[in-house]
Amino acid sequence: MAPAALLQRLTWLPAVIAEARAETPQARTLVLDVPGWPGHRAGQHVDVRLTAGDGYQAVRSYSLASAPGEQPAITVARVADGEVSPYLVDVARPGDRVEIRGPVGGYFVWEPAMPYRPVLLVGGGSGVVPLRSILRHHRQSADPTPMRLVYSVRAPELVIYREELQAEHLVYTRTTPPGWPRPAGHIDQGLLREVAWPPVDSPLAYVCGPTAFVEHLSGALLDLGYRAGDIRTERYG
């Protein structure tokens, strides 16, 4: 069901970039000061609006990267030939202003709840952003739900939230760190069988990434015996 916050009209709120942190050469996390921010749930997204000096506006949606209770933060990856992402990754500085509207989305969200169902998070590329919000929420609330992230990324230098995700299952698709035990390659059935909670435990899965990634992984989880209704997906691109 829809969260109470969504029952109200969503209005644009002025936001100031409080902090900008480079995650990789291509992605940056922006922490936003938003007076009147109503709070969010783990996995939700926001609309971000930029206004040029001549009044021209552009809006894009971004997943929230921070945990509920923290300031809203987004992690933006530069899209080649993009209109908004190059500004947010390369140009905007702390003190610059944008507007945001949200939070939005009541489906790709996770909350600690009884009964505890093990949670498998599967992210590809910047699809890890909403999963990081879920993971942080899980850690901060010291929730006993078993939770595990499998994060597929092209190369070591492209890992975002590196410090936080060290203990999770990283899968490198093109280049691995030196001495990495697994050769570069995509997440396959064998790896899933190793790390995914068995279907008998009634796990919930959250899969986020580019379309081909989500198609492949949600199919592989179905093959493994996960129920279609227990696999939540979010696709981009």
Added chain:
Amino acid sequence: MSVISQGFQGRGRRDDRLPPGQYETHDFPVLSAGPTPYISVDEWQFTIDTEDGARHTWSWQDLMALPKSTPHVDIHCVTRWSKFDTDWEGVSLDVLLEDVESAAEYALVSSYGGYTTNLPLEDLLDGKAWIAYAFDGRPLAPEHGGPARLLVPHLYFWKSAKWVRGIRLLDQDEPGFWETAGYHNYGDPWHEQRYWGD
């Protein structure tokens, strides 16, 4: 008073074909809440249930035997992409509803996989909606809703239910999956009806 984002110039300027807040894409992004269901045309069927409980059913062969249309339309997703000049092949809802006796005002569309979406019945009539089974001259791919999806291009694209399996005609409006989750009940892109209250 507007909030200026220092140093932002933007690229696009208004294009008359672009509804407010949309940008043009040449890709065909995919958006759905769960795994893609794979339905063979042998097991596929499509039903229309009226408010009186009468059921009309079409098999895949029945659908293929009906007169087809080839809509050439622009589509607009609530996630802000718009795609111009898309070419589809399908059967007009006018054809499917021709022999259906109903005084209902609302429709609730349902899909294989459990998705639902609602709209006024009149938005399905008069050449505005189709059951589409081909895109760009090829059978509709499963991730885009194949074997068949609803196509209602004058509303945001979440109304164009993928993997469509049936339509219930109702006297009372009944919000669907995204409509109960904060998205606008009607979803007109030209009035930027994205969320509740827009």
